[in-house]
Amino acid sequence: WRIDFQLGWDADPEEEKKPENVIPRIQAMLGPEVEFELEWVSVYQFACRRIDNMRYQRVLFAGDAAHQVSPFGARGANTGVQDIDNLIWKLKLVIDGQAPVSFIDSYHxxxxxxxxxxxxxxxxxxxxxxxxxxxxxxxRDAVLTLAEHEPFARTLVNSGRLSTPTPYVSSSLNTPDSVPFGERMVPGTPCADAPVRQGSRPGWLLSQLGEGFTVLVFGAGDFPVSLQAxxxxxxxxxxxxxxxxALLEDVQGLAAQRYAAHEGCAYLIRPxxxxxxxxxxxxxxxxxxxINRCVGHSMVQAACA
Known part of the structure; x- marks a missing residue:
């Protein structure tokens, strides 16, 4: 269990985290007959803030160095990992000379x-x-009171909604849909996973996409094995x-369902x-x-226009 107690501004942090002060509070919540041991006690303050720019010339900020959130929903660790997922492939393209330096600004x-x-x-x-x-x-008090007896109110209790990836719906790297396509998996959305099979080997779609860009085509036809761009x-x-x-078997049809796919449609997946x-x-x-747009080449053209 992790239990949080709110302290006033005039509280003495060192005094408040002593076992003789913590244990009675826990007993008041769980009942005096419940046995427990203290594993860890600390005092922290809420913090919600972000650096004004996650890139300063050759210095890049990620994780807690770039943003801090209150410790609800595992947002700190998850967003730190997502920062690096976003940055590393862009940085490699720039280092390899396959994208302009300005491409790194899309990280911020x-x-x-x-x-x-x-x-x-x-x-x-x-x-x-x-x-x-x-x-x-x-x-808040009404929600907590109702939640004891009314199921609908339990969904309103917000003690820290779990972190989920944020879709980059307004990113300049996206190519907008040219025709109506359905609301699922719009450009900028994190890819959904689904069980697949390649030959006799079962697996998962995301594991089959590889480490770089991938074009995923729903259906089987006379398609090239690769494209140059x-x-x-x-x-x-x-x-x-x-x-x-097809190369990959959509075992339960979930990939087609989750991608609102139809025969012959194609997705460009980022690294x-x-x-x-x-x-x-x-x-x-x-x-x-x-692809050119997604590696920042259109940024160069705009700068030269």
Missing amino acids: EERAFAADDNLRQSTRSTDFITPKSRASRVL AGLEIPVKTIGPAGSG DQHVAARWSRFDPLQIAAA
Whole structure:
């Protein structure tokens, strides 16, 4: 168990975390007959803040160095890992000379957007736990009272909603849909996983995408095994139901369902396994243009115009 107690500003942190002061509070919550041992006691303060820019020339900020949130929902650790997922492939492309230095600025664009989303979510949890106004307190107390007997109210209890990846829905690296495609897996969305099979080997879709860009085509047809764009060789992988002849077998049809897919549609997947673009049919020229946009080449053209 992890149990949090709110202290006033005038509390003595060293005094409050002594076992003789902590144990009676826990007993008051759990009951005097419940046996427990203290594993760890500490005092912390809520913090919700972000650096103004996650890149300063050759210095890049990530994790707690770039943003801090209240410790609800495992947001600190998860967003730190997501920062590196976002940064590392961009940094490698720049180091290898396959993207302009300005491409690194998209790291701040996307991850600052995600950090602000996490700050909003964490602040909502903090405000529920420690109401800042009379109205907030009335709402919180009403929710807790109703939650004891009413199932609907339990979904309103906000003691720290678990962290989920933030879709980069407004990223400049996305290629917007050219035709209506459904609301799932829009460009900028983290890729959904699904069980697949390659030959006789069962596995998972995300494990089959590889480490770089991938074009994922739903269906089997006369598609090339790879495409050349932006100085990169991009593998093309097909996925379809059993017996379709596709490279990957959509074992339960979940991939097609989760990607709102239809026969012949194509997805461009980024190295960090976010959707960069999607099309109702496989078009090498459109895919190449989306790849160029997603590695910052369009940024260079805009700068030279």
